[in-house]
Amino acid sequence: xxxxxxxxxxxxxxxxxxxxxxxxxxxxxxxxxxxxxxxxxxxxxxxxxxxxxxxxxxxxxxxxxxxxxxxxxxxxxxxxxxxxxxxxxxxxxxxxxxxxxxxxxxxxxxxxxxxxxxxxxxxxxxxxxxxxxxxxxxxxxxxxxxxxxxxxxxxxxxxxxxxxxxxxxxxxxxxxxxxxxxxxxxxxxxxxxxxxxxxxxxxxxxxxxxxxxxxxxxxxxxxxxxxxxxxxxxxxx
Amino acid sequence: xxxxxxxxxxxxxxxxxxxxxxxxxxxxxxxxxxxxxxxxxxxxxxxxxxxxxxxxxxxxxxxxxxxxxxxxxxxxxxxxxxxxxxxxxxxxxxxxxxxxxxxxxxxxxxxxxxxxxxxxxxxxxxxxxxxxxxxxxxxxxxxxxxxxxxxxxxxxxxxxxxxxxxxxxxxxxxxxxxxxxxxxxxxxxxxxxxxxxxxxxxxxxxxxxxxxxxxxxxxxxxxxxxxxxxxxxxxxxxxxxxxxxxxxxxxxxxxxxxxxxxxxxxxxxxxxxxxxxxxxxxxxxxxxxxxxxxxxxxxxxxxxxxxxxxxxxxxxxxxxxxxxxxxxxxxxxxxxxxxxxxxxxxxxxxxxxxxxxxxxxxxxxxxxxxxxxxxxxxxxxxxxxxxxxxxxxxxxxxxxxxxxxxx
Numbered sequence: 216x217x218x219x220x221x222x223x224x225x226x227x228x229x230x231x232x233x234x235x236x237x238x239x240x241x242x243x244x245x246x247x248x249x250x251x252x253x254x255x256x257x258x259x260x261x262x263x264x265x266x267x268x269x270x271x272x273x274x275x276x277x278x279x280x281x282x283x284x285x286x287x288x289x290x291x292x293x294x295x296x297x298x299x300x301x302x303x304x305x306x307x308x309x310x311x312x313x314x315x316x317x318x319x320x321x322x323x324x325x326x327x328x329x330x331x332x333x334x335x336x337x338x339x340x341x342x343x344x345x346x347x348x349x350x351x352x353x354x355x356x357x358x359x360x361x362x363x364x365x366x367x368x369x370x371x372x373x374x375x376x377x378x379x380x381x382x383x384x385x386x387x388x389x390x391x392x393x394x395x396x397x398x399x400x401x402x403x404x405x406x407x408x409x410x411x412x413x414x415x416x417x418x419x420x421x422x423x424x425x426x427x428x429x430x431x432x433x434x435x436x437x438x439x440x441x442x443x444x445x446x447x448x449x450x451x452x
Numbered sequence: 453x454x455x456x457x458x459x460x461x462x463x464x465x466x467x468x469x470x471x472x473x474x475x476x477x478x479x480x481x482x483x484x485x486x487x488x489x490x491x492x493x494x495x496x497x498x499x500x501x502x503x504x505x506x507x508x509x510x511x512x513x514x515x516x517x518x519x520x521x522x523x524x525x526x527x528x529x530x531x532x533x534x535x536x537x538x539x540x541x542x543x544x545x546x547x548x549x550x551x552x553x554x555x556x557x558x559x560x561x562x563x564x565x566x567x568x569x570x571x572x573x574x575x576x577x578x579x580x581x582x583x584x585x586x587x588x589x590x591x592x593x594x595x596x597x598x599x600x601x602x603x604x605x606x607x608x609x610x611x612x613x614x615x616x617x618x619x620x621x622x623x624x625x626x627x628x629x630x631x632x633x634x635x636x637x638x639x640x641x642x643x644x645x646x647x648x649x650x651x652x653x654x655x656x657x658x659x660x661x662x663x664x665x666x667x668x669x670x671x672x673x674x675x676x677x678x679x680x681x682x683x684x685x686x687x688x689x690x691x692x693x694x695x696x697x698x699x700x701x702x703x704x705x706x707x708x709x710x711x712x713x714x715x716x717x718x719x720x721x722x723x724x725x726x727x728x729x730x731x732x733x734x735x736x737x738x739x740x741x742x743x744x745x746x747x748x749x750x751x752x753x754x755x756x757x758x759x760x761x762x763x764x765x766x767x768x769x770x771x772x773x774x775x776x777x778x779x780x781x782x783x784x785x786x787x788x789x790x791x792x793x794x795x796x797x798x799x800x801x802x803x804x805x806x807x808x809x810x811x812x813x814x815x816x817x818x819x820x821x822x823x824x825x826x827x828x829x830x831x832x833x834x835x836x837x838x839x840x841x842x843x844x845x846x847x848x849x850x851x852x853x854x855x856x857x858x859x
Contacts, residue, residue, distance in 0.1 A: 300546065384546070418563050421573070425558040429542040429599070430524065431476040433561045433576065438588045438596055439469040441457030443507025 228274045229265060238266025293412045294390040297420040301427040303380040306387060307358035309423065310376045339370065346370050370394070387423075389416060454840070455509045455592035456819045461499030462827070464820050469509065472588065472596035477524035480600030482536060486613045487514035487591050487816070489826055489836045490538075490621055491647045492761045495716060496581070497823050501763060503565055503583035511591025512538035512578040513620040515613060518604070519594070527601045534604035535616045536597055537624075537788030540576040540587060543602035554785035559598065560585045569764075574785070591819055593840045605792045608800065614837060615799050618652070618806040624791035626652025626712075627659075629759035632782035633708035635660035642666045642697055642706035642749065643683070644742040646674035648835050649759050650712035651809050654683050657710070659803075666700055668693050670718060673832040677809060697749040705751035713742040714760025740766040747774045758783035812836045817844035 229237065241262025248255025265271050299306055328336040333352040338345050348368030355361035364373035372393035379386045391412060422432045455469045472481055490513050496504055515535035518528050528534070541553035548556050556575035560566050565583045566573035576598070579589020588595065597603055607616040626649050635641055639662045643653050646669035657665050667683035669675050675685045686696050698705055716739060718724065724741045746756050747770050756779055774781070798804050811834045814822045822836045 298546075300544070414564050417567070421558075421563045425542070428544045429478070429558050431478055433559050433585070433598065434475055435561055435586045435588070437473060437475050439453070439455065439472050439592075440507045440509060440588060441455065441459075441465075441467050441469050443457065443459055443505065 229269050229271050234266045234269050236266070237262045241266055291394075291412070292390070292392045293416050294388065295413070295416045295420055296386060296388045297424050298381070298384040298386050299424045299427050300384045303358045303378055303385045306385045306427070307360070307378050309427075310378070310387070311352075311355060311357070311361055334366065336368075348372070387420065389420065391416070453593040454816060455588075456511060456816070456823075458496065458504055458508045458510055459506050462497060462824075464497060464510065464823050466817050466819050469592075472594050474520060474522045475596065476598060477522040478599050478601060479522040480518050480525055480528055480597045480604065481520035482514075482516040482534065482590075482595050482597055482600075482604075483519045484514050484516040484590055484593060484595060484840055485533075486516070486617045487511050487838045487840070488617060488620075488622075489513075489591070489819070489822060489838070491649060492580075492714070493823070494827055495714070495761060495763070496579075497827055498716065500715065501581040501583070503562075503581040503586075505582060505586075508579065508581070508586070509588040509592055510579040511589035511595075512580060513617065513622065514578075514590030514595060515607070515617050515620060516595075518600075521600070525601055528604055528606075532604070533607045533609075535607055535619045535792070536578075536590065536595075537603050537605075537619075537792060538578050538580075538621045539603075539785060539788045540578065540585065540598050541602050541789055542599050543789075548602070551787055551790040553602075553787040553789040555787075562586055577785070591816065591838060593816070602789060605796060607796070611796070611799055614807045614810065615805065616796070617837065618648075619788075619792050619795055619799075621786065621788065622648045623652050623656075623795055623804075623806050624788045625649050625759050625786040626654075627656040627791050627795060628786045629653040629710050629712060629757050630656035630660055632755070632757035632759075633657065633660075633710050634755040634757075634780065634782075635662050635708050637661045638663045639707035640664045640666065640701050640704075641708045641710065642668065642693075642746070643710040643712055644668045644693075644746060645712035645714075645760060646671070646678040646683075646685075647712065648809055650674075650710070651677060651681065651834075652806075653710050653712050653759065654678060654681055655804055655808075657708075658682060662708075664700070666697065666706065671829050673811075674834060677834065681808065693745050694749060701751070705749050705754065707751055708755045708757065709746035709750045711742045711746050711756065711758045711760045714758075715739060715762045715764075740769055744768075744770050747771075747777075747779065750777065750779055752777045753779070755780045755782065757781075759786070761785075809835045810837055813842070814838050815842035815844045816840040817842075 241259050244255055245259030245263055248259050326338040330336055330349065334349060336347065336349050338347050346369040348370045349366045350363045351366045352361055352363045358378055360375060360377040362375040365371050370393055372391055374391035377388040393412065425432050453469060453471050454466055456464055457467050457469065458464055474481060493510055495501060496510060518530050518532040518534060521528055521530065539554045540559040541548050541556040542558040545557040554575045559576040560573040562582050562585055563573050569583055576585025576587050578587050605619065630653055633641060635657055641657045641662045643650050643665065646667050650667065654665055654667060665683045666686060667678035668686045668688055669678065670687060670689045675687055679685050684700065686693050750756055799806060811832060812822065814836060816838045819838055822838065825831055825833050826836055
């Protein structure tokens with residue numbers, strides 16, 4: 216995300232109430248962990264620093280800011296690129312003509328429905344609820360790509376697919392700008408649960424690549440495992 | 453079916469789990485006839501891979517009989533006797549078509565974890581944590597093999613299970629280590645670690661006609677076996693490789709150094725103690741003592757080949773020494789599929805009998821005890837082979853066919 220307004224003084228990218236929370240929690244963890252637990256000490260110190268300085272490195276990496284005035288709260292942008300060993304035309308057709316395939320590759324996160332006239336309804340599972348949006352393709356040029364924008368629904372967004380032929384294969388660049396309900400908090404929660412647009416898009420593009428190059432999508436869902444200590448997975452796959 | 457399941461650090465158990473199913477069209481299900489415990493399984497057993505989860509089935513060295521095939525399998529049939537590489541590779545991507553099977557683009561479903569760790573995902577591996585795909589392993593009665601046409605190698609009737617088994621990992625891994633070491637006729641090769649990979653690295657290095665192979669370890673039976681197959685040995689408990697290697701190479705240093713130890717290096721001296729401390733404090737994930745020694749002792753302009761597994765971050769690596777001496781590094785997971793067929797041919801032609809390092813044969817049911825024994829290097833244990841059909845015995849019988857005269 217481009218911070219067009221520039222950075223605030225001292226790279227402040229954490230909102231005031233979050234700074235208070237971070238400083239408080241950090242100090243608490245630090246006091247409990249000092250001399251006892253190295254990870255606790257590190258986390259406590261990092262949180263305290265985050266609160267006092269108002270700067271969060273993780274936010275930096277993830278291009279988030281919750282500080283006032285930096286950019287409209289909740290507006291985000293994801294962009295991912297993958298190289299697929301398949302002809303440009305076929306890759307274009309997959310993305311352009313078969314948006315219904317998105318529910319195949321992004322199951323169980325996305326379900327889609329073709330409405331006609333280049334309009335599509337998507338249902339996207341978020342951390343709190345399922346969001347619905349109707350989108351419309353606004354421009355298209357075979358085999359180079361197309362653009363779309365939201366017409367109605369919960370998630371205001373616009374995006375593009377650009378497809379380039381290179382000597383290493385067909386490069387697909389997908390860019391989505393969106394305003395997610397619930398703003399940065401929803402986005403942060405989605406990141407923690409592996410449902411963030413960035414990770415979801417990356418996984419989807421990897422799966423499209425595997426689909427083209429191997430005819431199937433790698434999975435371990437449904438394979439045997441032992442009872443172990445806990446059935447909670449906590450990690451993807 | 454029965455399978456060896458990871459429960460936590462130093463805690464693995466054989467328990468009943470559901471049978472594997474075909475999940476994708478290019479899958480096959482293999483009924484396992486022999487499976488082995490790899491030295492790299494001990495990294496898992498010791499709890500060093502954070503992406504391993506309680507409940508995961510371990511094991512990546514196995515072979516067996518095809519009992520079920522997916523709808524898009526073309527080369528395999530039910531009843532085929534096959535050995536399976538530990539790397540899961542699609543066979544079609546940029547890397548697979550360049551024989552870089554362990555770098556396959558398309559077989560690791562854990563994209564997020566792998567990208568966080570490596571930048572880009574590498575191939576999925578059997579039974580080797582969720583960073584590498586989270587695939588159920590083959591210390592079990594059955595296993596699902598994805599992309600089975602690319603992975604499975606049919607074994608001719610003339611080759612026994614035990615002779616073919618190590619084509620799954622340690623023989624190709626030792627061979628790739630030797631190939632990566634850029635060994636020339638008349639060179640001297642130093643190999644740290646005389647575990648199974650180090651021993652196969654010795655055997656493989658011999659195929660490149662070096663003048664001398666120097667093997668370094670601190671376990672008697674491993675040193676015995678290394679000497680038995682033709683290496684000069686350094687026992688690091690009593691001799692310092694940093695002074696001994698120049699002495700054994702006319703002051704030049706070995707032309708090629710192979711680190712067949714990896715992230716859990718032991719050893720003596722300040723470096724080893726520092727690593728142990730940093731490791732315990734979780735300030736580094738890997739202990740690079742062997743790598744430091746290899747960099748220091750390698751001749752100028754020499755090559756360092758690393759088949760030993762490293763997973764994370766290391767500290768105090770003498771990279772300046774490596775730079776100053778103009779060393780070449782080659783490393784990585786083995787591109788097993790590249791080597792299986794030519795190495796099978798060597799077995800068929802009796803150029804090598806890979807069973808030379810088997811010290812223990814156990815029932816799969818006794819696998820937990822076998823892990824403990826292997827981890828403790830107890831009972832002169834070098835390599836354990838598990839047989840799912842063997843009846844469980846509390847005390848495993850010493851192997852019959854071992855080539856070590858002193859055993």
